[in-house]
Amino acid sequence: MITGTTSPLDEAAKAATGAALNRVLADLVDLSLVAKQAHWNLVGRGFRSLHLQLDEVVDAVRLFADDVAERAVTIGVVPDGRAATVARDSALPEHPAGLVKDVDTVPYFVEALLAAIGRLRDAVAETADTDVISQDLLIGITAALEKHLWMFQAER
Template structure:
């Protein structure tokens, strides 16, 4: 495979990750506004931190896509049409509902990113592999925080 083909493959994988990461950041913000329950305050704060962490990763993913010659797309229409996450219920959310939704989304993205990291093509692009490793590390850490609160 040529260098250009590998760049396109990596950019496509990063685009898929960008879509789900941006969607989960949006869901975390939505949950942040609508969560209620006995552990409201720590949950409210954690969801805010989670949204910011995911937004930072979305920015890094988008910049790498551009570096590889692609055009990042996280507009609302794209997120709606192409994300692979379950929809977050609208309205009031219990802390349990919010935790379950975030943990499920984090696990989904981490599983996909881990599979890309195991792909032979990632061995030829250590910069993208490093970026995805960092993303996966943060996703798994946040997943642990979600589980620890239940």
């Protein structure tokens, strides 16, 4: 039998916090993938600056996903960032296939970031009574994604 970490949380708090962390993880993994997809397939006059901006999002979000997954393991929850789980559970809108103009990429990322931030804010509220340590992590990630949102909104 494989056993995980002994949780510092009671079972109800662990389950609620773990569910919130796994929902956020799905969104973060998806956001890192669509940002890299957009980075590769971006065209238009704003290519250079947006290309670099998307890499900044990818770098940040990959670290956030790792932090969320490691927090889940720390409290005794198995993180699930598999492709099938992410495809099923992510709240992000589907990114278009093929080449995408810079003027279409910006509104997509505004919408995608708003979706991820909305779920993060829900998770912050859900973890207020179950695990303030996880809540603190989620608050920091929310603040960082809101800064990226502001930067994409300024591009419009």
